[in-house]
Amino acid sequence: MSNSINIHVSHGSKVEDILLEDPDSTSIGDLKAIIHEKFGVPIEAQKLIFKGKTLRKEDELVSEAGIKNNSKIMLLGRKTDPAQDECLKKLDNISESTNTIERKIKKVEQELEGIEKGFLLSELVSESCDKLRKQSLSCNENLMKNLEELDTIVPSATETLVRGKRRTLVVHIQSLMVLTDKITDRIATASTK
Numbered sequence: 001m002s003n004s005i006n007i008h009v010s011h012g013s014k015v016e017d018i019l020l021e022d023p024d025s026t027s028i029g030d031l032k033a034i035i036h037e038k039f040g041v042p043i044e045a046q047k048l049i050f051k052g053k054t055l056r057k058e059d060e061l062v063s064e065a066g067i068k069n070n071s072k073i074m075l076l077g078r079k080t081d082p083a084q085d086e087c088l089k090k091l092d093n094i095s096e097s098t099n100t101i102e103r104k105i106k107k108v109e110q111e112l113e114g115i116e117k118g119f120l121l122s123e124l125v126s127e128s129c130d131k132l133r134k135q136s137l138s139c140n141e142n143l144m145k146n147l148e149e150l151d152t153i154v155p156s157a158t159e160t161l162v163r164g165k166r167r168t169l170v171v172h173i174q175s176l177m178v179l180t181d182k183i184t185d186r187i188a189t190a191s192t193k
Helices: 028-039 082-116 122-151 160-192
Strands: 005-011 014-020 047-050 072-076
Touching (some): 082 160
Parallel strands (some): 005 072
Antiparallel strands (some): 047 072
16 A cells, blocks of 8 residues: 655645655655745745644654645745846845945044034134045935946836835935935035134
């Protein structure tokens, strides 16, 4: 008599029957590999639910987990989309660059506050303000480059994650550009005093 079992795996509205030839030697990790082939969901993105519990132990045997013939397993996880992954990678790089620029802006603002409070000798104010103005304009220019780079990322209508991250990043960059404009105005005011 054959020891094979048939299990039903559902992912969203799609249900697939998977035949396991030898459940006594098939691990949860092996099952995840089979599921990856059937559904296209990467192993690291899979979450398998059986009888309300998550199957976490990759090395646990299917029979030890209590999976029997006609058992039902629910699969949670998204299929990978190479285009979306590439967009997310670009967004992460732009976000990292924007955060670096933001730190520079904060540093310029701190130095400007010191000048405004009179912590710098009056003969050095003009030179320092020129330096800060150049740094502020450089930050603004780099933010513009990041916005232009964001314009090259055109997500499809179904890529809601990419769209949301892109929108958030655009708003963040625009707020930083407003801040650099205000700092530049403050620098101009401080240099005329």
